[in-house]
Amino acid sequence: MTSMQILPHPFYDRDAESVARDLLGKLIVRRVDDRLLIGRIVETEAYLGPHDLAAHSSKGRTARTEVMFGPPGHAYVYLIYGMHYCLNVVTGPGEHASAVLIRALEPVENVSITASGPGRLCRALQIDRRLNGHDLTQGELVVAQAEGFPRSLEIVARARVGVDYAGEWAGKPLRFYIAGNPYISRA
DNA sequence: GAAGGGATTCGC
């Protein structure tokens, strides 16, 4: 396939909303043994930091949320509802305890089962807690940009999913997806 | 619409 360029740390060292928008169209590259599983990000959600009542970091710094309080560009992976993993990338600026949830991928290479929805995405890419804290600029899980793609995208902003408990934060348009893409998790 | 399932957190 075309050559790819791994996104460097400064890409992540910005506010979560900017990173969430700019991740659309980028590639998740997961290496399992000698196989590369590749998907294009088509849906994300921004979690802005401790003041955002929908963000895990708003509950304080704990063993589970520790990675969120660390440097940008690392994976924050946790188990939810006893059976699904969710993949987030830690953003900035600095150690701001903000992150972007990756909600859906469009299959690009070796992704046969559906990767729409955060739980299914992790199943498709064989992501579990062992990748919590992983540096996304190297190793078995990275985010990259294909040369010359994407050019321009039409982005839709909507309320985030599954955060009804978050009061006024529940309705803020911090979920982003590529308009018309068939792999988004829900309309 | 409800249940399934386990880690995590909080309250007693």
Added chain:
DNA sequence: CGAATCCCTTCG
């Protein structure tokens, strides 16, 4: 300790 909660998915 027990109880409640959860950035979900699949089944009825």
